[in-house]
Amino acid sequence: MSDSPPTTVFVYGTLMPGERNAHVAAQGGRFHARPATLPGYRLLHLWPEAYPAVIPGDGGEAVRGFALTYAPADWPLALPFLDRLEGVDEAPPLYTRERVTLALESGETLPAWVYVYALAERLERPGVVPVPGGDWTVVPDRSRNRESDR
Numbered sequence: 207m208s209d210s211p212p213t214t215v216f217v218y219g220t221l222m223p224g225e226r227n228a229h230v231a232a233q234g235g236r237f238h239a240r241p242a243t244l245p246g247y248r249l250l251h252l253w254p255e256a257y258p259a260v261i262p263g264d265g266g267e268a269v270r271g272f273a274l275t276y277a278p279a280d281w282p283l284a285l286p287f288l289d290r291l292e293g294v295d296e297a298p299p300l301y302t303r304e305r306v307t308l309a310l311e312s313g314e315t316l317p318a319w320v321y322v323y324a325l326a327e328r329l330e331r332p333g334v335v336p337v338p339g340g341d342w343t344v345v346p347d348r349s350r351n352r353e354s355d356r
Contacts, residue, residue: 216244218249218340220258247320250323251345253335262322268309303321
């Protein structure tokens with residue numbers, strides 16, 4: 207993995223192309239989207255929030271999503287924008303940003319950031335549904351009647 211910080215973020219829910227908040231990701235700047243997989247993590251669907259959460263999993267689990275690689279000139283705007291969107295600086299934080307390695311369909315790997323769900327106590331309450339196969343697009347109740355910021 208390169209020593210320089212990546213300009214790629216892994217999205218696995220509402221920010222993916224085709225999902226309800228895909229347009230929000232573009233507010234951070236220009237990016238190129240590629241299908242990718244995040245090995246070693248587990249995907250959960252939170253209800254009634256109707257958004258996903260990624261947490262560390264076992265070695266056999268993986269999450270499907272997209273690698274959004276932002277233009278280098280846009281990255282200084284994109285990263286703080288995404289951190290605010292994902293509640294990194296909230297008290298307590300909703301998500302934490304972690305550096306990971308993604309697997310691309312081409313067989314290549316790519317360093318990236320991912321937002322990992324941080325409210326452990328929320329995961330102990332009802333409405334936490336494991337997503338088999340790690341693909342949030344197969345969750346039937348993932349849409350909301352009003353637009354969400356997550």
